[in-house]
Amino acid sequence: xxxxxxxxxxxxxxxxxxxxxxxxxxxxxxxxxxxxxxxxxxxxxxxxxxxxxxxxxxxxxxxxxxxxxxxxxxxxxxxxxxxxxxxxxxxxxxxxxxxxxxxxxxxxx
Amino acid sequence: xxxxxxxxxxxxxxxxxxxxxxxxxxxxxxxxxxxxxxxxxxxxxxxxxxxxxxxxxxxxxxxxxxxxxxxxxxxxxxxxxxxxxxxxxxxxxxxxxxxxxxxxxxxxxxxxxxxxxxxxxxxxxxxxxxxxxxxxxxxxxxxxxxxxxxxxxxxxxxxxxxxxxxxxxxxxxxxxxxxxxxxxxxxxxxxxxxxxxxxxxxxxxxxxxxxxxxxxxxxxxxxxxxxxxxxxxxxxxxxxxxxxxxxxxxxxxxxxxxxxxxxxxxxxxxxxxxxxxxxxxxxxxxxxxxxxxxxxxxxxxxxxxxxxxxxxxxxxxxxxxxxxxxxxxxxxxxxxxxxxxxxxxxxxxxxxxxxxxxxxxxxxxxxxxxxxxxxxxxxxxxxxxxxxxxxxxxxxxxxxxxxxxxxxxxxxxxxxxxxxxxxxxxxxxxxxxxxxxxxxxxxxxxxx
Numbered sequence: 019x020x021x022x023x024x025x026x027x028x029x030x031x032x033x034x035x036x037x038x039x040x041x042x043x044x045x046x047x048x049x050x051x052x053x054x055x056x057x058x059x060x061x062x063x064x065x066x067x068x069x070x071x072x073x074x075x076x077x078x079x080x081x082x083x084x085x086x087x088x089x090x091x092x093x094x095x096x097x098x099x100x101x102x103x104x105x106x107x108x109x110x111x112x113x114x115x116x117x118x119x120x121x122x123x124x125x126x127x
Numbered sequence: 128x129x130x131x132x133x134x135x136x137x138x139x140x141x142x143x144x145x146x147x148x149x150x151x152x153x154x155x156x157x158x159x160x161x162x163x164x165x166x167x168x169x170x171x172x173x174x175x176x177x178x179x180x181x182x183x184x185x186x187x188x189x190x191x192x193x194x195x196x197x198x199x200x201x202x203x204x205x206x207x208x209x210x211x212x213x214x215x216x217x218x219x220x221x222x223x224x225x226x227x228x229x230x231x232x233x234x235x236x237x238x239x240x241x242x243x244x245x246x247x248x249x250x251x252x253x254x255x256x257x258x259x260x261x262x263x264x265x266x267x268x269x270x271x272x273x274x275x276x277x278x279x280x281x282x283x284x285x286x287x288x289x290x291x292x293x294x295x296x297x298x299x300x301x302x303x304x305x306x307x308x309x310x311x312x313x314x315x316x317x318x319x320x321x322x323x324x325x326x327x328x329x330x331x332x333x334x335x336x337x338x339x340x341x342x343x344x345x346x347x348x349x350x351x352x353x354x355x356x357x358x359x360x361x362x363x364x365x366x367x368x369x370x371x372x373x374x375x376x377x378x379x380x381x382x383x384x385x386x387x388x389x390x391x392x393x394x395x396x397x398x399x400x401x402x403x404x405x406x407x408x409x410x411x412x413x414x415x416x417x418x419x420x421x422x423x424x425x426x427x428x429x430x431x432x433x434x435x436x437x438x439x440x441x442x443x444x445x446x447x448x449x450x451x452x453x454x455x456x457x458x459x460x461x462x463x464x465x466x467x468x469x470x471x472x473x474x475x476x477x478x479x480x481x482x483x484x485x486x487x488x489x490x491x492x493x494x495x496x497x498x499x500x501x502x503x504x505x506x507x508x509x510x511x512x513x514x515x516x517x518x519x520x521x522x523x524x525x526x527x528x529x530x531x532x533x534x535x536x537x538x539x540x541x542x543x544x545x546x547x548x549x550x551x552x553x554x555x556x557x558x559x560x561x562x563x564x565x566x567x568x569x570x571x572x573x574x575x
Contacts, residue, residue: 020264024404029276032396033283039392040284043308044291044385047301051294057304079303086298115315118396122322122403123186 039114046107051086053100058083131339134210134467138335141217141474143359146328148224148481149236150180150363153324153410157316161309161387176317177365183321184357188348189405190323194330195337196344197261197405198241199248210338211467212251215460217331218474219243219453223445225477226452229484234445235409237327241266242449244331247457249450269406270446274416277397281417284389285424292385305384312388315395317364320410322402325360329353330407383425390414390421412442422514435513 050057058080092100120126158172167175199208220236220243227234241262248256294300332352336342342349394410394417401408415438422428456473459466 019260020268024406025268025272028397028400028404028406029272029279031400032276032393033280035400036280036284036389036393036396037287039396040389041287041291043305043388044288047304048292050304051292051299051301056299056301057307058299079299083299112311115311118399119186119318122399124188 035114035118039111042107042111042114046104046111049100049104049107052092053097053104054086054092055101056083056086130464131210134214135335135339135341137471138210138214138217139332139355141214141221142328142331142335143355144478145217145221145224145236145240145331146325146356146359147363147366148221149324149328150177150360150365151367152224152228152236152363153320154364154367157313157320157414161306161313161391167310167313172313173365173367175314177361179314179317180321180325180364181357181361183318184325184329184360185353186318186322187402188326188329188353190326190402190407191329191333191348193261193265193405193407194327195333195348197265198258199244199256199334208248208252208256208334208338210335211460211470212247212457213244213331213335213338214467215251215456215470216240216244216247216453218470218477219247219456220449221474221477222456223449223452225481227441227445228481234441235270235411237324237407237409237411238266238270238442238445239449240327240331241407242446243453243456245446246450246453246455247460249457250454251457251461265405266407267446269401269408270412270442273397273401273406273408274412274442277393277413277416278420278423280397281390281393281420282424284393285386285421288385288389289425302383302385305388308388309384309391312391312395316391316398316414319395319398319402321357321360323398323408323410325356326402327407328356328359332356386421386425389424390417393417393420409442419513422516425514425516427517429515429517431513431515438513 047057154173154176158167158169158176161167161172217240220240223239223243224234224236227239245257245262288305292300292302329348329352332355333342333348336349336352337344394414397413397417398408398410401413419430419435423430456470459469462469
């Protein structure tokens, strides 16, 4: 017998799980940049085989980030709120991943 | 009885070697994207991947139970699949892996393993030794469905990631932060790889133990089997790290951090959920499905059907092809002791060849010989070429207004007005707006 319910539950669990994790993380990033703190990550240094971001592009991006941090239409309290919610999003995202891993470990049940 | 013990020991050794090569093969799958987008340095990435593979192998035993207790009937010495047939199946799987690796064909070590075992079992122990329903339910259908599901999940997740972070005001959208996220998402992939792939080897070893009469059918997986498989896959992952650098130069060029994050979370979620329900799927295929799906989730994406077809064909071929190789190995094995010795000799020869060729590849990589390196590209990296991304400039309707406000009523205002006029003119005249708009603006400029 083919267990279609299992297939359905795998599909459902992965689509809901992955979407939630990605959405929470993306919301966190969005709120971070709303709060005037857009993350800026320089690509790590390694062999010259990879050119995903050129130094010029990285520099331009850094400049934009510095500029954005200076001007924001939000009040200080609003910024603080956005930052707090952003952090909450990241925490929820991490908690969701850990919950997912916890679910599959039989030792915990 | 000594005979059986020897064969079981050989199965354990070969299975662990298979596990090692699996880790060796698949480091790139988990860790290529974070390195490509600059989220992690290669050495750190490889170490993290190895540790998480180790941890992942201890998490669950559902897949191992599927392999040891479901697909083949092995109830002890004298009934079901004998140990030498399992050995033959393993030799078949290693041989098929070797062939695909040498010729750079898209393949899946998991399917090679199942194919080899099934082929060997059918030849060595008859058609009745395979539980076809379990095979269909736990291996074949997951193989077909999982990449599609993963692709769908990745498509949705990528769309979400882009829509949520999209900004129209020209300010930084914070997508660079997905690079940090990728450190965790790729770790999740490494973890899920450990849970699914290491368990297949555990299952094969347990199957041999059951067939040899050293373990009862209902007993849980022995702890030393779990530990050995975990260590083997972790060691393989760590050793396979150098191939990543090759992969990067050739493969993943267009994977953006947001896309990489979404595709990895999807891969991790799909594999973990499947592992939990005992589906033994190919992690490579799931990761490939996710990469393709997430590519399609981006704007301006188009499928290169030719590449897609080639990859899909390779996937579909793996199981039957490995089954044939396994069947041949089983034909040799049923000859008796001589056959087993021949099979083992073939396996040893293959292992030596793998080491020699990989050593040469490594030397080739050092000397930048492109032909040698091209074979080291991971299947997932190849699958990223299925989707072609046309560069789409993000629409920023508000931006001209802002600069206008910032600059005050200066030079830019008349230019804007002019644009508006030409637009209206274009609309009134109906079709062919673009060309006319352009000439009108040009004409105006010429006048001024």
